[in-house]
Structure formats: structure tokens, C-alpha cells
Amino acid sequence: MKICIIAEGSYPYITGGVSSWIHSLVTNLTEHEFIILAIGAEEKQRGAFKYQLPSNIVEVKEIFLNSYLNEVKPRRDRLRLTPSEHEALGSLLGGGTAVDWAGLFDLLRSGRVTSAVQFLMSREFFRILSKRCQEDYEHVPFTEMYWTVRSMMLPLLLTIREDIPRADLYHSVSTGYAGVIGALAKHLYGKPYLLTEHGIYSREREEEIIKADWVQGYFKDLWIQYFYRLSEAAYTMSDQVITLFGRNRDIEIEIGCDERKISIIPNGVNVADYAEVAGPPPEGGPLRLGAIVRIVPIKDIKTMIQSFALVKRELPEAELHILGPWEENEDYYRECLELAATLQVQDIIFTGEVNVRQYLKQLDIILLSSISEGMPLAILEAMAAGKPCVTTNVGSCRELLLGSGDNYGPAGIVVPVMHYDQMASAIIRLGRSRELREQMGLSGLKRAEAHYTREQFIEGYREFYQIYEEGRSWPASASS
DSSP: OEEEEEEESOTTTSOSHHHHHHHHHHHHOTTSEEEEEEEESOGGGTTOOSSOOOTTEEEEEEEETTGGGGOOOOSOOOOOOOHHHHHHHHHHTTOSSOOOHHHHHHHHTSTTOOOHHHHHTSHHHHHHHHHHHHHHOTTSOHHHHHHHHHHHHHHHHHHHHSOOOOOSEEEESSSHHHHHHHHHHHHHHOOOEEEEESSOHHHHHHHHHHHOSSSOGGGHHHHHHHHHHHHHHHHHHOSEEEESSHHHHHHHHHTTOOGGGEEEOOOOBOGGGGGGGOSOOOTTSOOEEEEEOOOSGGGOHHHHHHHHHHHHHHOTTOEEEEEBOOGGGHHHHHHHHHHHHHTTOOOEEEEESOOHHHHGGGOSEEEEOOSSOSSOHHHHHHHHTTOOEEEESOTTHHHHHHOSSOSSOOSEEEEOTTOHHHHHHHHHHHHTOHHHHHHHHHHHHHHHHHHOBHHHHHHHHHHHHHHHHTOOOOOSSTTO
16 A cells, blocks of 8 residues: 655654654555655755655655745736635634635635735735734734735645645644645545644644744734644544544544544554663763753753753752754754853753664653653653653653553653753752662653553554555545
């Protein structure tokens, strides 16, 4: 069977997290061929893959959200829209009714729309936008509204107008633009569409927008609702939604996914791969804290640095090793360096990309300070290596570290998001007791062996793919 994996902002451009998940899935399901439909931010990423692609990946289709810069503006505006098309576009901009995604797909891929830029410069689009301004933004200058909505919609229009490779099954690993493409493929070809959500994409975008200084306050709700609309396309048109743990399932139902579609397949690791690095490092060295993480705002490295500044007062021999790439957001990386300098905290080592498995051997405690997560691979790797963890209470971290009805005991300490003082207290408690670190590390190893193996994860998806391979008939679009 030929399966099209649709990934946004991850594989094969960056390592870790969802990218590692995709690579593991593809390399372990060699009975299938895969197409990777990769959505990147900028054209400069083209071909800059961080992975050696396995032989069963037969095609990589790349889409870049800034490709509108290459579009040529047509000279004349001849676009005319029907009342239903007006309503569908108004709904996408928060007009109140459910979005007619099938109708939008047909409109935006038709010969009537010659380019994304042309569409957004048309009289018809100005009419739709003027109506939205009159309804909810009458005190906002129209030009400000226009440029905000233009920047919002251009990436969506570009993705919808792209050529979609033909496959037997489409599988997006998030909602957002990847989810819209999955819904579009279902509409175009009548093939089954699976959605896997690691984190809840719309909630993550909401958190980012609330904190963002590039969005005016009166436009924040418009942006937030827009991303919820994109998730609606994936939830509505998918045949199956797979999530990683129970809390994610509850959130998906809360924001509009049909609970009958949802199944749970946890992530997994091959515990045997970590046997040589399992357990605490030898006694006598400094206390080494480690974070396996990309240096980006959603991982909240600043809270980790602030907590480490407090740790150094009580445990001056401690070191913080931040293992992961910083190139994705260089401005944020510089801000982290500046914060460490301002706090005058020493012994923070940004390693860049390293061989995580080898580095784990010398670490005593693994940290995660994210403001949003799904089921973080970094924590599963730490558990497989018998390392205790201190994490924020995001995603499945509480379930991973404290268990859900098992008797293995805690594998670490969970603290509230952005509470650097509580994170510091937890680190200090573990740092002062080698016995406690060993006990929690062993609990995590046992839990990983019982509930979070790579074999369980791979077999779960193998069974789902087999169901679709056996030839079920699926509706051609959400409108059928």
C-alpha cells in the first residue's frame, strides 16, 4: 500500500519529537511504500533534510508557505462568487456557521482563481472582508484588517492550490495546514484519511498567539478561531483520529471531534537500545541535568534557565546540558543566552545536536519545561535509560511519570507550567538524594518496558493500515 504522510514543520527538516516518530514509523513498516508531503516555512529549506530517508520512501513532495512571493499578480479581476461561496469564506473568518470545506476546496482549486494573491486582491474578497469588519471590527481600520487577514490566509490558499500526490491512504500527523491537506486529499480522491495528533495543534497555536507581540490584541481572537477552523476540517473529514493518551482524547471531543472516531496508540521506544546507558552515572562527578529539546519558545527554555539559577544557589556543582538544535529560532536562542548572562548563572551548556543516547549515560536528571506537549519522546527516552525526570504538567507527562493505575511508583516530579521556583525545588530534592534518583529511574524503566515499547506503537499502526488495505469503501468527501 502507498501511504502519504503529511507533516507540517517537522520531518524531514528537523530532528526529534514528531520527526523521530515519523522516521520510526516509516522505517519499521517496510511492507508499505510512503510519500512524505512536507510543509515547510520557507523555500530555503528545500532539500535540507536532516534524515537519511529509508528506501521505502518513494517520493518527497515539498510545500513552502512563503511560495506566494513567486506568484505573478494578474492584470484583471474577473472573479465572481456565489452566495454559498461568500458564506463559506465568511465562516472561515469567524462568521459563525460551519465552514463548507468541500465548497472551498472546489472554489480555490478552480480555474476561476488564478493565484492566491489574485484572490486576496479581488473585489469579491474585499466585499467579504468588509462585511466581517462591519459585524465585529467596525472600529478597526480596514487596511489593518486586510493585511492581517491576508497574512493569515495566504498559507492556507497556497496549500489548497498545491498538487497532491496520489496514494492509497493519507495520514497527517497534526491538524493545521497538514490536516487541511489530508481533508483535501480525501475530497479529491475519495481515499481514507487518518489523523494522528501528538499535541493539540489548535491549543498550541492559541497559547502562542495569546503571548505573541506581533498580533494586535483585538486580532488575537480572530487568529485563534482561524486555527480552530483549520482543525475542524481535519476532524470533520478524517475517517480515524488517533491520539496518544486519554487527556488528548478528551480535549479533541471538547473542541468538536466525533468521539466515535478516536483511538489511542501511545508512543514507544525500544528499551533495549538504552541498556548500555541505563541507570545513574558513577558517583563523584558534578550533578548533571539534561534537557533533550529544540530551542524554541513552546519549550520554554527561559523557565528552565530561571529554575537552574535557583538550583545553583543550593547545589553549586550542578551543570545544565541543553541537548538540541537552536537554528530553528535564532532570536529565541539569543534571548536564552542573554537571560543566562543577566542572571549570571554559570555551567549552562548548549550542545547543539548530539547523539542523545550516548549523552544520556552521563546525566543524572532529565528536565522538560514545555508549555505544551503531546507524549514527549524525550521523557520516554529518559525512562528507557532509567533516568528520573522533572517536567511541567503538560500533555501526558503526569501519566508517564506517575502512572495510571499501575504499581511502579513515580518516575519523577511534575510541576506547574512556568513555575520556575517549583521546578527548582523538585530538582534540588532529587539532586540531594542519589537513592531517590535511582528509585525513580527504576520505576520509569519498568513502566516503559510494560506500557511504552516501540513494538506496541508499531503494531498499533500496522493493524490500522491493514484495515484500510483490506479494501473498505470510504466516502469521497465530507459532503457525500
